[in-house]
Amino acid sequence: MRFPKVHGTIRRRLLVNFRVDPAVMQRQLPAPFRPKLHDGHAIAGICLIRLEHIRPRGFPTVLGLSSENAAHRVAVVWDDDAGLHEGVYIPRRDTGSLVNHLVGGRLFPGEHQRAKFRVVEDARQIALHMRSADGRVEVDLVGREVEQIAETSVFRSVREASAFFESGSVGYSATSSGRRLDGVVLRTESWSVAPLAIERAYSSYFEDSGMFPDGSIGFDCALVMRNTPHEWETAADLYL
Numbered sequence: 001m002r003f004p005k006v007h008g009t010i011r012r013r014l015l016v017n018f019r020v021d022p023a024v025m026q027r028q029l030p031a032p033f034r035p036k037l038h039d040g041h042a043i044a045g046i047c048l049i050r051l052e053h054i055r056p057r058g059f060p061t062v063l064g065l066s067s068e069n070a071a072h073r074v075a076v077v078w079d080d081d082a083g084l085h086e087g088v089y090i091p092r093r094d095t096g097s098l099v100n101h102l103v104g105g106r107l108f109p110g111e112h113q114r115a116k117f118r119v120v121e122d123a124r125q126i127a128l129h130m131r132s133a134d135g136r137v138e139v140d141l142v143g144r145e146v147e148q149i150a151e152t153s154v155f156r157s158v159r160e161a162s163a164f165f166e167s168g169s170v171g172y173s174a175t176s177s178g179r180r181l182d183g184v185v186l187r188t189e190s191w192s193v194a195p196l197a198i199e200r201a202y203s204s205y206f207e208d209s210g211m212f213p214d215g216s217i218g219f220d221c222a223l224v225m226r227n228t229p230h231e232w233e234t235a236a237d238l239y240l
Helices: 022-026 098-103 158-166
Strands: 006-020 041-056 065-080 083-095 113-121 125-132 138-145 170-174 180-188 194-203 217-239
Touching: 006 022, 006 125, 006 138, 006 194, 022 041, 041 138, 041 217, 065 098, 065 113, 065 170, 098 113, 138 217, 158 194, 158 217, 170 217
Parallel strands: 083 113, 083 170
Antiparallel strands: 006 041, 006 217, 041 065, 065 083, 113 125, 125 138, 138 194, 170 180, 180 217, 194 217
16 A cells, blocks of 8 residues: 655654574564574664654645654565565554554554653653553663763674664564555655663563563664654555
């Protein structure tokens, strides 16, 4: 299904990243996806994003919508007749916006679950808490912007991490049908990220030992993007 392009501003986007045992990660992925590896690790995480002035092309800014959103995601690669592709698989999307919940998967790709967000931030620090309405997912994050990526990260520099995530602009979201993945492409006018030093990074999704046994997953690093004009457009759906 083709949906209209929408655009607006990414006011703040946090990429909170975990390194995962590739074999464990593969068990959580539907065909045709495989984990995209970096230094022998699969990379999963949470995209915590505040969107502002979101509207179809041609609509005035005043009609745009703002929202807090969360996407649990995995960097993946896959093959088809056109060759090798890379992007992200998104098993779960949550939103603080009733509109996003109602139109996601209907007027725009990606089914969104309802959630409550609590955010306290300034130009350098952020504390964010999210709990989904169905009680299945909780996220808690405290961090501050710094100059260097965490020394324990599998990425040797901010530039290396930035390049890894920039190439994952195509996202495929799980749907309630279990037979189709909604596809969406993020296009930005620029791409610039800064590292965050993390005091706390908790996701009940990644803490589920049934999916991620002890020792198979660990926090890696976090990045922040701010004030970025962008556009979302539909990618071809995938069928399972």
